[in-house]
Every structure is written in C-alpha cells, then in structure tokens.
Amino acid sequence: MLQVAAQKRRGAFALDAQFELPTPGVVALFGRSGCGKSTLVNVIAGLLKADSGWVALDDAVLLDTALRIDVLPERRRIGYVFQDARLFPHLSVAANLRYGQRRAQVPPFVGIDLVADLLDLGALMSRRTHQLSGGERQRVAIGRALLSQPNLLLLDEPLASLDASRREEVLPYLEILRDQLSIPMVYVSHDFDEVLRLATHLVLMESGKTIAQGNLSEMSLNPGVRAIIGADAVGAIVESTVIGRDPASGLLRVQVGHGELKVHFGHAANGAKLRVQLLARDLIVATQAPQHLSVRNTLSGAVTAVMSDDEDSDLIGIDIGGTIIMARVTKAATRELGLAPGLPVWALVKTVSLRPHPI
Amino acid sequence: MMWLSANESQALTLSLSVAARSVLLSLPFAVLLAWVLTRRQFVGRTVLDAFVHLPLVLPPVVIGYLLLLLFGTRGPIGGWLERAFGIELIFTRNGAALATAVMSFPLMVRAMRISLENVDRGLEDAARTLGAGAMDRFATITLPLMLPGVLAGAVTAFSAALGEFGAVITFVSNIPGETRTLPLALYSALQTPGGDAAAARLAVISCILGLGGLLLSEWFARRVRRMLGA
Numbered sequence: 403m404l405q406v407a408a409q410k411r412r413g414a415f416a417l418d419a420q421f422e423l424p425t426p427g428v429v430a431l432f433g434r435s436g437c438g439k440s441t442l443v444n445v446i447a448g449l450l451k452a453d454s455g456w457v458a459l460d461d462a463v464l465l466d467t468a469l470r471i472d473v474l475p476e477r478r479r480i481g482y483v484f485q486d487a488r489l490f491p492h493l494s495v496a497a498n499l500r501y502g503q504r505r506a507q508v509p510p511f512v513g514i515d516l517v518a519d520l521l522d523l524g525a526l527m528s529r530r531t532h533q534l535s536g537g538e539r540q541r542v543a544i545g546r547a548l549l550s551q552p553n554l555l556l557l558d559e560p561l562a563s564l565d566a567s568r569r570e571e572v573l574p575y576l577e578i579l580r581d582q583l584s585i586p587m588v589y590v591s592h593d594f595d596e597v598l599r600l601a602t603h604l605v606l607m608e609s610g611k612t613i614a615q616g617n618l619s620e621m622s623l624n625p626g627v628r629a630i631i632g633a634d635a636v637g638a639i640v641e642s643t644v645i646g647r648d649p650a651s652g653l654l655r656v657q658v659g660h661g662e663l664k665v666h667f668g669h670a671a672n673g674a675k676l677r678v679q680l681l682a683r684d685l686i687v688a689t690q691a692p693q694h695l696s697v698r699n700t701l702s703g704a705v706t707a708v709m710s711d712d713e714d715s716d717l718i719g720i721d722i723g724g725t726i727i728m729a730r731v732t733k734a735a736t737r738e739l740g741l742a743p744g745l746p747v748w749a750l751v752k753t754v755s756l757r758p759h760p761i
Numbered sequence: 762m763m764w765l766s767a768n769e770s771q772a773l774t775l776s777l778s779v780a781a782r783s784v785l786l787s788l789p790f791a792v793l794l795a796w797v798l799t800r801r802q803f804v805g806r807t808v809l810d811a812f813v814h815l816p817l818v819l820p821p822v823v824i825g826y827l828l829l830l831l832f833g834t835r836g837p838i839g840g841w842l843e844r845a846f847g848i849e850l851i852f853t854r855n856g857a858a859l860a861t862a863v864m865s866f867p868l869m870v871r872a873m874r875i876s877l878e879n880v881d882r883g884l885e886d887a888a889r890t891l892g893a894g895a896m897d898r899f900a901t902i903t904l905p906l907m908l909p910g911v912l913a914g915a916v917t918a919f920s921a922a923l924g925e926f927g928a929v930i931t932f933v934s935n936i937p938g939e940t941r942t943l944p945l946a947l948y949s950a951l952q953t954p955g956g957d958a959a960a961a962r963l964a965v966i967s968c969i970l971g972l973g974g975l976l977l978s979e980w981f982a983r984r985v986r987r988m989l990g991a
Contacts (some may be wrong), residue, residue, distance in 0.1 A: 475890055
C-alpha cells in the first residue's frame with residue numbers, strides 16, 4: 403500500500419493532496435495541466451519539501467512531518483522518470499543505465515539484461531544520449547530508473563513530449579513493465595487514453611487538490627473525469643472475463659455483469675480479464691428487447707440514474723448486473739422513452755466501438 | 762630551445778612553472794567558491810562575491826603589499842607556514858605563484874560560474890533519485906558538466922599568470938632564476954642601458970606565448986563540447 407498526504411503552499415498555489423494505492427498497482431494522477439500533479443510527485447520523490455505531509459510505502463515511512471521523518475531522496479528507493487528524460491549527456495546509454503544500478507542499496511532484483519530485453523535497449527547501449535530519438539530517450543530513462551532497484555516508480559508525463567507515433571514506441575513497454583514486474587507505479591498524465599491503458603486506479607486532481615479517487619471502473623463514471631475529458635470521451639470502463647471465442651465471427655466473447663459482449667481482440671485465455679471501455683455516446687438505449695439489428699451486443703439491465711449532462715443530453719446510468727455502464731441520450735429521448743430509475747432497459751453497442759485492453 | 766638566450770629561456774621556463782603552480786594551487790579553491798557562490802544562499806554572499814573580485818579592481822601593488830603583510834616571514838600566515846611546514850614564500854617562486862594565483866583567481870571563478878549556471882539542476886535531481894549523495898552527485902554529474910568552464914578558467918588564469926607583474930614584483934621582488942618571470946625580465950631589460958633589443962625579443966616571446974595559449978584553449982573547449990554532445 404502506498405499512502406500519500408501532502409500540503410504545500412507556494413504563492414497563490416496550494417497543494418492539498420491525499421491518496422492511497424493498493425500495491426502492486428498503477429495509479430494515475432489525472433487532471434489538467436498545472437493542477438499540481440508534478441508537485442505532488444516531487445513531494446513523493448522527496449525532491450520538494452512539503453509543509454506538512456506523510457508518505458509511506460508498505461511498512462516504510464518515507465515522510466512524516468509530524469515526527470520529523472524525511473528520508474533523503476537518494477535513500478527513498480523511488481525511481482523517477484521525468485518528462486524530459488534527463489539522461490546524463492556526458493555518459494553513454496550503458497553508463498546511464500548503470501548509474502542507478504551501481505548505487506542500489508539492495509541486491510539487484512532487476513538486472514541489466516532483463517531491462518535491456520523488456521525495453522529493447524540492446525542496440526542502443528553504446529550510443530551517446532544525443533543520438534537517441536525522443537522515444538528511445540524515454541525508454542532509456544525508464545530502464546535507468548528500474549535498474550536503481552526501486553520499490554516505487556514515478557512517471558511524470560513520460561510521453562507528453564512525444565508525438566503520437568513516438569508514444570506508441572513507448573506505451574507498449576510500459577504495459578509490459580506493469581504486467582511483468584510487480585513494482586507499483588504512480589503515473590502522471592493528462593491524457594485519458596494513456597490512463598485507460600496503464601492505470602488500475604485513478605486519482606483526480608483539480609487546482610492542487612485530490613478531489614476523487616478509486617479504481618478505474620468507479621472513476622470512469624465520475625463527473626469530474628467527464629469534465630476534463632469531454633462529452634465524447636466519457637464512458638464506463640468495465641472489467642470483463644473472457645469466456646470463449648465465437649466460432650462464426652471469430653470475435654472474442656467476454657462476460658460483463660450478467661451479459662456478454664463480443665470484442666475484437668487477439669489471443670486471450672478463457673478466464674483472462676479484459677478492460678473494456680463503453681463510450682457513452684456509442685450506446686443505444688431501448689426499452690424493449692431489440693430484434694433484427696446488426697448490433698452484436700445487447701446488455702439488459704435497469705436504469706440507476708438520469709443525470710443531466712448538458713443542455714441537450716442526459717447521461718443514463720444502467721446496472722447490467724453489478725456493473726454500471728453509461729449511455730448518452732438526448733433529453734427528448736429521455737422524455738419519450740420515460741427513462742427513470744428502476745426502468746428495465748437494453749443497451750446496444752457496436753463491436754467496432756468497443757476498445758478492449760488487457761489488465 | 763637553442764634560439765633563446767640563457768636568460769630568456771630561464772625567464773620563460775620560470776614563467777611557465779610559476780603559472781602552472783599558480784593554476785594548480787587555485788583550481789580546487791576556485792571550483793569550491795564557484796559552487797558556493799552559484800548554488801548556496803547565505804548571509805554575506807554578496808560580500809564574499811565582492812571579496813573574490815577585489816584583485817580585479819585593486820592596484821596589483823596593493824595585493825602584493827597585503828600578501829607581504831600576511832605571508833611575509835613575520836606575517837601571521839607566512840610565519841606559521843614556515844614554522845609548521847618549512848614553506849618559505851617570500852622571494853621564492855612559490856611566492857610568485859601565490860601572488861599570480863590571487864591575481865588571476867577572480868577570472869578563474871568567473872569562467873567556472875558561467876559554466877556552472879548552465880548545468881541543468883534537473884540532472885542533479887535525476888542523479889539524486891538514482892541514489893547519488895551530495896559529493897557523489899558533484900563528482901559524477903556537476904563537475905563533468907562544468908568541465909568546459911573549469912578548463913576555460915584554468916587557461917585564462919594560466920595566461921593571466923604568465924603576464925602578472927605588479928603583485929609579483931612587490932611580494933617576491935625580481936630575483937633572476939627565482940622570481941624574474943617574463944614580464945619582470947622585460948622590465949629589467951628596459952631599465953638596463955642598451956637593453957632595447959633584449960626587451961623586444963622578450964615582448965615577441967610573450968606575444969607568441971599568449972597567442973598559443975588562446976588557440977590551445979579554443980581547441981580544448983571544442984573537444985570538451987564535442988565530448989558533452991553539444
């Protein structure tokens with residue numbers, strides 16, 4: 403368990419943050435630029451002094467201002483991947499990687515071969531850092547942080563300085579790290595797609611404060627998240643279980659709530675967990691069981707809430723068997739269908755609009 | 762050096778030796794002071810800064826005189842050095858090195874500070890999260906990255922040391938073979954009837970030396986920049 407609480411004033415800006423992350427896990431600090439995400443990460447790393455605060459990782463207390471405990475950053479065993487990589491320009495890639503490894507205070511559990519393998523660094527070893535592309539720089543920075551044998555990895559918008567195609571050069575590696583090494587991560591981002599792919603938990607920040615937190619499924623329904631990512635990106639993120647492959651279509655069948663979805667996905671064993679985002683704008687709501695439609699996916703459930711989203715549309719919460727999904731409909735549709743809490747409904751979604759990710 | 766007279770070659774080698782000693786003596790102190798003045802905030806920083814720059818604005822004679830007071834055989838520091846270590850500064854080439862070191866110190870510190878201010882502190886933070894303590898960070902990150910400034914400072918100070926006159930002649934006098942460096946030899950030649958030709962030759966040697974130093978420093982700076990990948 404990672405526990406963080408921190409208060410800090412700097413001029414007009416006030417940080418007042420508190421969150422917890424079950425370990426191992428990946429928590430995304432999510433919010434608009436300038437909301438204090440990086441400040442909070444620097445407090446966790448110890449690079450910035452909090453006015454008051456408390457940082458603990460499992461049994462180790464790293465910061466407790468009340469007891470005047472403040473472990474030096476170089477002794478916290480927290481790896482930090484900066485937005486601008488911060489590779490040492492006078493050292494080769496290999497020497498950069500070994501910098502933290504040499505200074506590790508514990509017997510290494512992450513070796514240079516493993517890191518080179520996971521991050522595909524083999525061909526870069528003898529290069530100078532200024533010969534690397536942006537994506538390569540970040541991969542080296544991630545490897546360097548991992549080799550310092552950290553108990554926790556902080557990633558401060560590691561992809562923000564890369565263009566979209568370069569991001570794809572790095573993101574899969576981060577997914578591999580999450581799946582193969584059980585190092586908890588704090589991932590700072592203002593890009594919800596990255597969060598969706600990497601995070602297990604989400605802490606929402608606004609003007610220096612942590613305003614909501616929870617696992618990704620809970621948080622996908624949070625109005626604060628909706629406010630940042632916009633109406634078109636909002637949608638429930640649900641956990642599903644692989645139950646087989648549909649022989650006719652070749653699509654993967656996954657169970658969600660007490661219903662079933664068919665999704666495009668490569669190999670996955672039965673019982674494996676997939677995370678599926680159901681964009682609210684892509685859901686169709688029916689008050690009768692639909693027939694004769696091309697839509698592959700029909701989920702039955704009951705309306706839990708009708709929330710006004712903007713002047714024209716409502717967000718309809720639907721319980722599909724212990725799992726809540728959200729659909730966006732016009733206010734006119736809400737009226738005509740008589741959508742109200744408790745009403746049995748069917749939610750329809752096209753397979754092509756479903757985006758499954760492994761967890 | 763067959764094309765130089767015995768006196769000329771003596772003055773030249775002495776100048777080089779004094780300048781080298783002076784640079785070696787002041788280098789560690791200059792690095793320390795550059796770091797303190799750039800990275801530390803403390804009461805009296807401005808005063809310390811001004812004090813370091815004093816030799817730039819004071820007449821060299823004054824520096825020579827102050828050195829005599831402090832480092833003379835009966836001075837508080839000079840007396841102690843002689844009693845404790847048997848080091849004599851007055852009328853010796855080590856004394857000449859001390860005088861030139863004091864005079865060129867501000868130039869050296871200045872060059873290093875400019876370089877240190879350009880070192881990205883984010884890199885030091887990164888080293889910190891990788892487990893490097895304060896001395897470790899300085900030795901492995903800060904110092905290598907400020908190396909262009911250290912070298913520039915050393916070369917500038919070396920060149921200035923070759924030409925130092927006032928403080929040297931005041932503190933350690935003008936003793937052939939011991940403290941008569943190139944500028945002092947040139948001065949002596951001018952004072953000697955019929956020494957014009959000798960003075961001219963010494964002036965040419967000084968010019969060649971200075972030009973060589975400048976070219977060498979430029980070459981050095983380029984190499985270091987390439988090493989740092991800039």
